[in-house]
Amino acid sequence: QLQLVESGGGLVQPGGSLRLSCVASGLIFSAYGMNWVRQAPGKGLEWVSSISGSGGTTTYADSVKGRFTISRDNAENTLYLQMNSLKPEDTAVYYCAKNPWRSSINRGQGTQVTVSS
Numbered sequence: 001q002l003q004l005v006e007s008g009g010g011l012v013q014p015g016g017s018l019r020l021s022c023v024a025s026g027l028i029f030s031a032y033g034m035n036w037v038r039q040a041p042g043k044g045l046e047w048v049s050s051i052s053g054s055g056g057t058t059t060y061a062d063s064v065k066g067r068f069t070i071s072r073d074n075a076e077n078t079l080y081l082q083m084n085s086l087k088p089e090d091t092a093v094y095y096c097a098k099n100p101w102r103s104s105i106n107r108g109q110g111t112q113v114t115v116s117s
Contacts, residue, residue: 006096007020012105013117014088014117015028015085016086017082020036020094023078031050033098034050034096034097037101037107039093045076048081049081052072064083067084095107095110
């Protein structure tokens with residue numbers, strides 16, 4: 001059974017940084033591309049970033065390109081999202097997810113990120 005557990009969220013000032021982690025179990029982690037998606041208050045799910053199973057290919061939404069970095073450690077079954085230069089509009093619940101990421105059974109419980117002064 002797939003289990004994804006996110007951590008690392010919190011309250012940070014604009015311009016600050018956070019590193020999110022997601023520990024996966026119940027799957028052969030290295031065989032799957034993974035994603036980070038987010039949901040801001042009152043809005044729908046938004047795809048943020050993806051990484052291939054090997055970690056060799058990454059893609060980003062335009063809204064986070066140059067500020068966020070996705071990575072993975074397949075030996076530790078862990079997905080990361082390094083978030084720098086955070087903006088108030090980055091405030092959201094962040095989820096790690098395998099494809100198809102829109103399906104809730106493929107997402108974790110999420111971690112809250114709040115960017116505010």
